[in-house]
Amino acid sequence: MSDETTPPPDAVTGTGADRTLHQRILSDIETRIVSGEWPPGHRLPFEVDLARRYGCARMTVNKVMTQLAKAGLVERRRKSGTFVAQPRAQAAILEIHDISREVEQTGLPYSYTIVAHAQHRATAAERARLDLDGSARVLAVTALHRAGPAPFCLEERLINLSAVPEAADADFSATAPGRWLVERVPWSAAEHRIHAASADASTAARLAVQPGTACLVVERRTWHNGGPITHATFTYPGERHSLVASFTPAGGG
Amino acid sequence: MSDETTPPPDAVTGTGADRTLHQRILSDIETRIVSGEWPPGHRLPFEVDLARRYGCARMTVNKVMTQLAKAGLVERRRKSGTFVAQPRAQAAILEIHDISREVEQTGLPYSYTIVAHAQHRATAAERARLDLDGSARVLAVTALHRAGPAPFCLEERLINLSAVPEAADADFSATAPGRWLVERVPWSAAEHRIHAASADASTAARLAVQPGTACLVVERRTWHNGGPITHATFTYPGERHSLVASFTPAGGG
DNA sequence: GCAATTATTATGTATATACATGATTGCAGG
DNA sequence: CCTGCAATCATGTATATACATAATAATTGC
Numbered sequence: 020m021s022d023e024t025t026p027p028p029d030a031v032t033g034t035g036a037d038r039t040l041h042q043r044i045l046s047d048i049e050t051r052i053v054s055g056e057w058p059p060g061h062r063l064p065f066e067v068d069l070a071r072r073y074g075c076a077r078m079t080v081n082k083v084m085t086q087l088a089k090a091g092l093v094e095r096r097r098k099s100g101t102f103v104a105q106p107r108a109q110a111a112i113l114e115i116h117d118i119s120r121e122v123e124q125t126g127l128p129y130s131y132t133i134v135a136h137a138q139h140r141a142t143a144a145e146r147a148r149l150d151l152d153g154s155a156r157v158l159a160v161t162a163l164h165r166a167g168p169a170p171f172c173l174e175e176r177l178i179n180l181s182a183v184p185e186a187a188d189a190d191f192s193a194t195a196p197g198r199w200l201v202e203r204v205p206w207s208a209a210e211h212r213i214h215a216a217s218a219d220a221s222t223a224a225r226l227a228v229q230p231g232t233a234c235l236v237v238e239r240r241t242w243h244n245g246g247p248i249t250h251a252t253f254t255y256p257g258e259r260h261s262l263v264a265s266f267t268p269a270g271g272g
Numbered sequence: 273m274s275d276e277t278t279p280p281p282d283a284v285t286g287t288g289a290d291r292t293l294h295q296r297i298l299s300d301i302e303t304r305i306v307s308g309e310w311p312p313g314h315r316l317p318f319e320v321d322l323a324r325r326y327g328c329a330r331m332t333v334n335k336v337m338t339q340l341a342k343a344g345l346v347e348r349r350r351k352s353g354t355f356v357a358q359p360r361a362q363a364a365i366l367e368i369h370d371i372s373r374e375v376e377q378t379g380l381p382y383s384y385t386i387v388a389h390a391q392h393r394a395t396a397a398e399r400a401r402l403d404l405d406g407s408a409r410v411l412a413v414t415a416l417h418r419a420g421p422a423p424f425c426l427e428e429r430l431i432n433l434s435a436v437p438e439a440a441d442a443d444f445s446a447t448a449p450g451r452w453l454v455e456r457v458p459w460s461a462a463e464h465r466i467h468a469a470s471a472d473a474s475t476a477a478r479l480a481v482q483p484g485t486a487c488l489v490v491e492r493r494t495w496h497n498g499g500p501i502t503h504a505t506f507t508y509p510g511e512r513h514s515l516v517a518s519f520t521p522a523g524g525g
Numbered sequence: 526g527c528a529a530t531t532a533t534t535a536t537g538t539a540t541a542t543a544c545a546t547g548a549t550t551g552c553a554g555g
Numbered sequence: 556c557c558t559g560c561a562a563t564c565a566t567g568t569a570t571a572t573a574c575a576t577a578a579t580a581a582t583t584g585c
Contacts, residue, residue, distance in 0.1 A: 039568065054497055055458045065535065076570045081537080092459070097536045098578040106459045113366040113517045205308045206345070206359045206521045214514035215468035215488040233486035235468040244307055261467035264366045264517075268459045292538065318565065329540045334567080350566045351548040 044073050045083045046269075052092050052103050053268045059105045063093070066101075092268060111264035115211065115239075117198065118164045118172055118253070127167040133191050134225065135161035138180070148250045149179055150240070156180040158187060160196050163225055170226045172260075176251040183248060200241075200249055207243040214238075218256065226256040235260055297326050298336045299522075305345055305356050306521045312358045316346070319354075345521060364517035368464065368492075370451065371417045371425055371506070380420040386444050387478065388414035391433070401503045402432055403493070409433040411440060413449050416478060423479045425513075429504040436501060453494070453502055460496040467491075471509065479509040488513055 038046075048069075051057045063069075066084065070077045084101055087093045095101045122129040141149065141157045149157065158178040164171045176196050178186045189199055216236045223230040235255040241248040291299075304310045316322070319337065323330040337354055340346045348354045375382040394402065394410045402410065411431040417424045429449050431439045442452055469489045476483040488508040494501040 041568070053459045058458050067535085078571080079569060082569095085537085095536065096578075097576065098534055098580095100535065103458075106454065109368050109462060111366045111368055111462065111464050113364045115362055115364055115517075115519075201359060205311050205356075206306045208521060209362060209364065209519045211364050211517040211519075212514045213466060213488070213517070214511055215486040215508075216511050217486045231484065233468040233470045235466070235488075255468075258467055258469045261465045264368075264464040264466070266368075266462045266464075268461060294538070320565085331541080332539060335539095338567085348566065349548075350546070351550090351564055353565065 040073070040075055040079060041083060044069075044075070044080065045086065048083065048087065049092065049269050052087075057103050059103050061103045062100045063103065090268075090270065106268070109266045111266040112270065113211070113262060113264040115209075118174070119195070119198075122164065122166045122171055125166055129164070129166065131162050131164045131195055133160060134163050135159065136191065138187060141177075145177055148240075149177055149247045151179060151247060160191060162191070162195060164195075170256060172256075173222060173225055173254040174251060175254075176249060178249045179247050182243065182246050196249075197251065204241075204243050204248055207241045207248055209239055209241045212238040213262065216254070218254070222254055226254065228256045232257055235262070237262070293326070293328055293332060294336060297322075297328070297333065298339065301336065301340065302345065302522050305340075310356050312356050314356045315353045316356065343521075343523070359521070362519045364519040365523065366464070366515060366517040368462075371427070372448070372451075375417065375419045375424055378419055380422075382417070382419065384415050384417045384448055386413060387416050388412065389444065391440060394430075398430055401493075402430055402500045404432060404500060413444060415444070415448060417448075423509065425509075426475060426478055426507040427504060428507075429502060431502045432500050435496065435499050449502075450504065457494075457496050457501055460494045460501055462492055462494045465491040466515065469507070471507070475507055479507065481509045485510055488515070490515070 048063070057063060064072065066077050066080045069080045073080065084093065084095065088095050088101075092104055093101050094104045118131075119129045136159075138156060138158050140154050141151055145157055145159075146152065146155075151157075158180055160174075160176045160178070162174040162176070164174060174195075174197070178196070178200070180187055183200070183204065185203065186196075186200075189196075191199060194202075214236050216234050218226060218228055218230055218232045218234050220230050222234070223232060226232075226234070228234075234257070237253040237255075239249075239251045239253070241250075301316070310316060317325065319330050319333045322333045326333065337346065337348065341348050341354075345357055346354050347357045371384075372382045389412075391409060391411050393407050394404055398410055398412075399405065399408075404410075411433055413427075413429045413431070415427040415429070417427060427448075427450070431449070431453070433440055436453070436457065438456065439449075439452075442449075444452060447455075467489050469487050471479060471481055471483055471485045471487050473483050475487070476485060479485075479487070481487075487510065490506040490508075492502075492504045492506070494503075
């Protein structure tokens with residue numbers, strides 16, 4: 020380290036849009052990792068060195084590193100330094116859009132009908148699905164979503180009335196139950212199960228396909244404050260429909 | 273604001289483990305939002321006020337807010353303040369584990385066999401799937417993964433040999449092609465398509481199910497530095513298997 | 526020579542400070 | 556009444572500083 024003459028303040032500015040310094044440093048390091056220039060296991064320069072290289076304070080580099088570490092791109096060890104992480108089990112992000120949005124992306128007009136709407140005490144099967152005990156009352160709603168004239172998806176939903184009593188009097192003809200719930204119940208957690216199934220007779224009839232047709236089934240369970248809210252089964256007929264999940268290393272960006 | 277007497281330094285410390293201040297503030301605010309105490313649209317206290325309340329500097333609160341905003345729990349507007357966001361289209365996280373791991377979770381022993389292994393010039397269909405042009409060479413590998421004696425999943429994989437020439441000489445009898453690639457190609461991006469399909473004759477035979485059985489099909493395309501690496505189709509027989517994706521508001525960390 | 530102790534070092538957290546940015550409010554002037 | 560300028564305010568970014576923490580390296584004591 021003999022020449023401390025002119026630390027280039029625009030070491031990264033070449034790419035420079037009007038992004039912030041933080042962003043430029045982040046994407047610079049990210050690029051080196053994702054491109055393989057810094058392969059997994061490689062120790063990257065110390066924070067102080069990077070700070071000098073980018074002509075900034077350590078804190079700035081530190082924050083970038085914190086973010087990269089949280090995104091899983093790097094691993095940090097005190098005293099040893101920061102290392103490019105091994106790209107292990109990738110967690111792809113599955114966008115679960117609104118069905119109406121999903122349909123509209125196909126260019127066809129969206130519509131839906133409520134084909135069943137009943138309120139009763141939960142059966143054993145329903146209690147299991149909703150993770151309820153005792154004899155709570157539930158609302159069972161079945162809706163058929165359409166893309167143009169063709170059935171797009173069959174939604175079979177159970178709503179826990181002790182958690183959302185207002186649902187009993189709700190009018191789902193204008194607002195689909197999914198949207199109605201999302202607008203009412205703040206920040207719920209959800210679990211999705213995705214599997215394939217052959218359409219049984221009644222499902223096939225509603226979806227206007229042959230019985231036995233392979234369908235994609237998405238089950239969604241929703242909680243709020245630890246209590247069950249709703250369980251929904253979405254059945255997509257045939258082999259046309261597909262869910263898309265993507266993974267980008269930089270993703271956390 | 274008449275009493276500025278004793279700002280309680282341990283306003284949150286009640287819950288206090290030995291977590292950092294940042295974490296405690298974060299989880300405190302998070303809890304209020306997720307529980308609905310601060311419903312969507314609610315304006316939360318200004319950063320300076322929160323700082324006083326938690327007995328810390330504004331920077332600390334600011335960093336927490338930045339994180340919450342990135343996680344999508346809050347929205348921030350200059351001059352106006354920070355607001356609880358509307359819980360829109362939830363992006364669930366789909367864990368794509370290794371198949372061996374997936375099998376071992378069932379308690380059954382994992383094994384696999386390579387049932388086909390050929391190298392040739394890419395056909396039109398293969399070029400389309402790999403997003404290749406020209407007449408590149410590809411390696412086509414078919415592997416059957418088993419849980420105990422029963423077929424668990426059929427993997428049909430194409431590897432772009434111009435991107436990964438070493439694959440031509442690789443021995444996949446000890447290391448499955450998926451794992452082999454992940455160990456070699458650093459930090460690739462991937463896209464997954466999930467759909468249902470009826471098993472055709474040859475697939476059904478290999479998976480030991482009736483032709484026409486509904487199967488869950490996961491397609492994975494992988495890139496590195498913008499170039500295609502591999503395309504894999506995983507076919508899970510029957511209705512047993514299911515993918516699980518979960519969404520937690522706090523999830524983003 | 527080897528265990529126990531003590532530096533050293535790089536990350537990790539928190540603070541006070543400064544100024545930039547952008548939206549909103551309010552006031553002035555037509 | 557409405558336009559436009561200026562003040563204000565809350566967030567946004569960056570910095571210098573301080574000290575905590577954990578892991579490694581060096582040194583001491585026996």
